[in-house]
Amino acid sequence: MQVQAYLFFHGRCEEALTFYRESLGAEVPVMMRFRDCPDPLPPGMIPDGFDEKIMHAEFRIGDSIVMASDGCTAQAPSFQGFALSISAPDETQARRLFDKLADGGQVQMPLGKTFFSPCFGSVADRYGMNWMVVVPQPT
Missing domain, CATH: 3.30.720.100 (Signal recognition particle alu RNA binding heterodimer, srp9/1)
Structure with missing residues (x-):
């Protein structure tokens, strides 16, 4: 499944x-x-x-x-209540992805160190799609 x-x-x-x-x-x-x-x-x-x-x-x-x-209507998309999460291998790649997604979009949480990741941030892109960019915690 x-x-x-x-x-x-x-x-x-x-x-x-x-x-x-x-x-x-x-x-x-x-x-x-x-x-x-x-x-x-x-x-x-x-x-x-x-x-x-x-x-x-x-x-x-x-x-x-x-x-x-495109669906069957011309109404504005509403991507609420979920996000797509994309993992990056390192902070440099995370920043590149984040900056591209943020171009024309809205940063919700700037990239930064968190307790669960050395580099995490969230952004809504220019289409309103919510993304979380994360570098996995080293094991």
């Missing part, structure tokens, strides 16, 4: 995927648009102009796969 995050960007999915490619080195092996659906969509299922939007995508960051879509 596996649990995976599925993120809905409400019209900004392709833009977000490009951002994650550039900032996190994400790979996007799967990207399907609504126009690619082999069966006709029910009338009114998606807003006008959504034919070119992303129906389903998968992106890989390291060994993790996250799924994404």
Whole structure:
């Protein structure tokens, strides 16, 4: 059994995927648009102009796969109540990832030493996605 995050960007999915490619080195092996659906969509299922939007995508960051879509509405995304956590091997890499995610976003907790990590911080990126960047405690 596996649990995976599925993120809905409400019209900004392709833009977000490009951002994650550039900032996190994400790979996007799967990207399907609504126009690619082999069966006709029910009338009114998606807003006008959504034919070119992303129906389903998968992106890989390291060994993790996250799924994404524009969803079926153009409303603003609301990523509340959860965060994606990304582990970095050292403080230099953590700072690089954190700074890229913070570009156009909002720092919630600056990177710094905590009782559980030599380097931890949290940030909401420009799409409102919450991220925690952490360097694991040495064992």
